[in-house]
Amino acid sequence: MGGRRFRGLALVVGLVAALAVGGCGADADSGNDSAEPAADRGAAREQPAEGGADGDQAAPGGTGGADLRVDQRSIIYTGTMQVRVDDVEAAAREAVTAVTAAGGFVGGDRRTSRSAEARATLTLRVPADKFAGVIDQLAGLGRQERREIRTEDVTEQVVDLDSRIATQRARVESARKLLAQASSVDELVRLENEVGTRQADLAALEARKRRLADLTSLSTITVTLLGPDASTAEEEADLGFLSGLDGGWTAFRASARIALTVLGAVLPFAVVIGVPLWLLLLWRRRRRARRTPPPGLGAMPPVPAGPAGGPVSAPPPVPAARSGP
Known part of the structure; x- marks a missing residue:
């Protein structure tokens, strides 16, 4: 009995020792595992310090490399100004010289x-x-009376056109490859039409891109040079009877022009549809008039039937009464 108790106690002590050894090994392994990520994290923290300049350049705004600087955007500048000068011809020559020196031209x-x-x-x-510089030069030709500058940002339109042009070029190339592999006349004709349509769409997109490039690369300035006694548009527009009469006459002519335009558009339909309809109505009216008897001729009254079904005989005439001798 004592031997059995001793064996049981020895077994329990052995199990406890084994569990203790396993726990120490696990702690050692976890310590190694935690040490390695700590070293990796330390290296990762040191890496940006070594290449901090590169990290700063790649960070702005997370735009994925898109350049959003003002000088890289596509902007259309349009200016309108009015300047009063002593000599219009001399000022105009100076304006042309300034524009030519800036690399522009007279439109x-x-x-x-x-x-x-x-x-x-x-x-x-x-x-x-050179837009701002030329504007200032033109203002210096005399006394500036009015200036208006408008801008339009078309960067998104340019980016969209570039993407669509690239896609359309790829479509044209794929259609050309299919055209080279055509095996029948019908397929050849169909693919030629498809290639022509895709090339036309590509040409239209490229034309729009060239137009935007022209507007963004060359700004437009409209300058009005006035002599010392030249009147402006605001000064010429007086609020009198003649001004009202002129405005009313202009509105009347515009309304008459619109009415004549509408009449000219409706007249062909009226001739083609209205004339046959009018003839049909006239024919129906005449036909109805033929069927209707004249108002003086009424219908004859029916003859009454006799006892045997025959006509009733007229009563004998009554002799006239004789007068006295």
């Missing part, structure tokens, strides 16, 4: 030479980066 030139009432309207195209 339009309209002048009225009437001594002190002279007037010149110039449409100038200048590079976008």
